[in-house]
Each structure stands twice: as C-alpha cells, then as structure tokens.
Amino acid sequence: xxxxxxxxxxxxxxxxxxxxxxxxxxxxxxxxxxxxxxxxxxxxxxxxxxxxxxxxxxxxxxxxxxxxxxxxxxxxxxxxxxxxxxx
Numbered sequence: 001x002x003x004x005x006x007x008x009x010x011x012x013x014x015x016x017x018x019x020x021x022x023x024x025x026x027x028x029x030x031x032x033x034x035x036x037x038x039x040x041x042x043x044x045x046x047x048x049x050x051x052x053x054x055x056x057x058x059x060x061x062x063x064x065x066x067x068x069x070x071x072x073x074x075x076x077x078x079x080x081x082x083x084x085x086x087x
Contacts, residue, residue: 023053027061030068031086043069046081 023043026034035041043065053062072084 023049023065024058024061027064031065031072031084035086041086042075043072043084043086044081045069045083 031041031043045066050059050062053059069084072086074082075085076083
C-alpha cells in the first residue's frame with residue numbers, strides 16, 4: 001500500500017506487530033504519549049481521512065493531529081497522503 005507498511009524480506013526476521021488506531025480513539029493524546037523506548041508509531045494523513053472527519057463533524061480532531069505532526073519526522077509524502085514517524 002504505497003510503501004506505508006513495507007515488508008522486511010531480506011533479514012529473515014518476523015514482521016513487527018502493527019496496531020492500527022484511529023485518531024478519534026487517541027484524542028486528545030499526542031502520538032509521543034504512546035511512543036517511547038522500543039515502541040514507535042506513525043500517523044498517516046490523507047484527503048480521504050480529512051473528508052471523513054469533516055463529514056462526521058470531527059474535523060477539529062484531524063486538525064489537532066495535523067498541528068501536532070510538525071513535531072515528528074515526515075518520512076513519506078506523495079501529495080495524496082503523507083506519513084510522520086514518532087519513535
């Protein structure tokens with residue numbers, strides 16, 4: 001899926017366990033509250049998610065995390081969606 005979850009096929013290690021959490025579940029906690037030590041996380045921003053939050057009257061949640069995204073490293077951007085890494 002666009003390089004979001006690349007598979008490690010060269011080291012022979014098992015793939016990491018991924019837990020997907022929607023932003024409205026985390027709200028109002030920052031990504032950094034969930035990432036420390038061996039834990040890392042990413043946030044994916046895309047137009048479809050933004051539209052979904054707008055349609056359901058929760059645009060303020062999307063904007064909250066969009067403002068927080070500047071505190072993390074942007075690791076992918078193809079103008080349709082972008083990903084920040086917090087680890």
